[in-house]
Amino acid sequence: MMSSSLLIVKNLTVAFTTDEGGFNAVDNVSFEVQKGEIVGLVGESGCGKSVTALSLLRLIPSPPGDIRNGQVLFNSQDLLSLDIKALRQLRGSAISMIFQEPMAALSPLQRIGRQMVETLQLHSSMAAKDAWRQAEEWLTRVKIPNASERMFAYPFQLSGGMQQRIMIAMALMLHPELIIADEPTTALDVTIQAQVFDLILDMREEQTSILLITHDMGVVWEMCDRVLVMYASKIVEQGARDQIFFHAAHPYSRGLLRSIPRLKDNIERLPAIAGSVPSPLHYPSGCHFRDRCPHAFERCAKEEPPLVDLGSGHGAACFIAPDLVHNQDGVK
Numbered sequence: 001m002m003s004s005s006l007l008i009v010k011n012l013t014v015a016f017t018t019d020e021g022g023f024n025a026v027d028n029v030s031f032e033v034q035k036g037e038i039v040g041l042v043g044e045s046g047c048g049k050s051v052t053a054l055s056l057l058r059l060i061p062s063p064p065g066d067i068r069n070g071q072v073l074f075n076s077q078d079l080l081s082l083d084i085k086a087l088r089q090l091r092g093s094a095i096s097m098i099f100q101e102p103m104a105a106l107s108p109l110q111r112i113g114r115q116m117v118e119t120l121q122l123h124s125s126m127a128a129k130d131a132w133r134q135a136e137e138w139l140t141r142v143k144i145p146n147a148s149e150r151m152f153a154y155p156f157q158l159s160g161g162m163q164q165r166i167m168i169a170m171a172l173m174l175h176p177e178l179i180i181a182d183e184p185t186t187a188l189d190v191t192i193q194a195q196v197f198d199l200i201l202d203m204r205e206e207q208t209s210i211l212l213i214t215h216d217m218g219v220v221w222e223m224c225d226r227v228l229v230m231y232a233s234k235i236v237e238q239g240a241r242d243q244i245f246f247h248a249a250h251p252y253s254r255g256l257l258r259s260i261p262r263l264k265d266n267i268e269r270l271p272a273i274a275g276s277v278p279s280p281l282h283y284p285s286g287c288h289f290r291d292r293c294p295h296a297f298e299r300c301a302k303e304e305p306p307l308v309d310l311g312s313g314h315g316a317a318c319f320i321a322p323d324l325v326h327n328q329d330g331v332k
């Protein structure tokens, strides 16, 4: 199959220095996003998803953050060594980011319409009148009621869900090649969430690629072509959606899948993965998952498991991945 990589991330390592000590929030992470592909990045809270996303565009606050190693090739250009002016030009045009916190992307002191028009005009030679009309259309597309009036509102006059939809409109309206969406729909109710996901799927039809961060495996199933599973600063498994959902080979991915709530179950499901994510200051030696892993054995404490190639783009960082991939009992 012919494929073309829009984004290639190689050996990305991001460290933080805090009063309590230093740690890697992202450790030797590598992955690719092809043109027109939706890639899900999943994992429990604190495992390094947002730090990964922010580092791609060098938006990590430094200090305390420091990109220690790696390459982020976007159309073969390394974003980590690009001069800051060229990088700014790419941000918001070729690459846009939908943040976990909508206010981070909106200017508090400017009316919505004005912000949107300025953004459009910054990246195209559009006349103000056309930009205004296009901005208003986008507000309607993200289901903002009374869009023409809302164009005159300040962000603080709108609800969190409304702010989030405006940020999504601003990210989509420039038709970027890559959208990095970090929990894009957390503040939205399910109906609106579904509508926003439809918009994102429409973008894919235009060959836009999307890195979609979520901890909702249901969303991954609905939306993603491929999945990256992250745990405690590392990618522990990656593969096509069906490889992950039907042939998960890493004990952590298998735990995440078991925790998907099923509609038929009215009972509260027990957390499928015992224990909790350790503090990054205290990741265990060897395999970071070993203190929660039902399969852990001696070697797991001594060596870090390398990514095992399971064929057809599927890989898992576990010593026994080749055995587990053939044994799916009780996973789903």
Ligand SMILES: Nc1ncnc2c1ncn2[C@@H]1O[C@H](COP(=O)(O)OP(=O)(O)OP(=O)(O)O)[C@@H](O)[C@H]1O
Binding pocket: 016, 018, 025, 043, 044, 045, 046, 047, 048, 049, 050, 051, 052, 061, 064, 065, 215, 280
């Ligand atoms: N500015 C910062 N200073 C110090 N530590 C940080 C900073 N930002 C993130 N971290 C730490 O880096 C680790 C990874 O955080 P990150 O925000 O990437 O997690 P996440 O996977 O996005 O979690 P969530 O699902 O809750 O959004 C966490 O331990 C977090 O506390």
Ligand code: SF4
Binding pocket: 250, 251, 252, 287, 288, 289, 290, 291, 293, 294, 295, 296, 297, 300, 305, 317, 318, 319, 320
């Ligand atoms: S390497 Fe060992 S501890 Fe880590 S996931 Fe595999 S079996 Fe579990």
Ligand SMILES: [Mg+2]
Binding pocket: 049, 050, 051, 100, 182
């Ligand atoms: Mg996050």
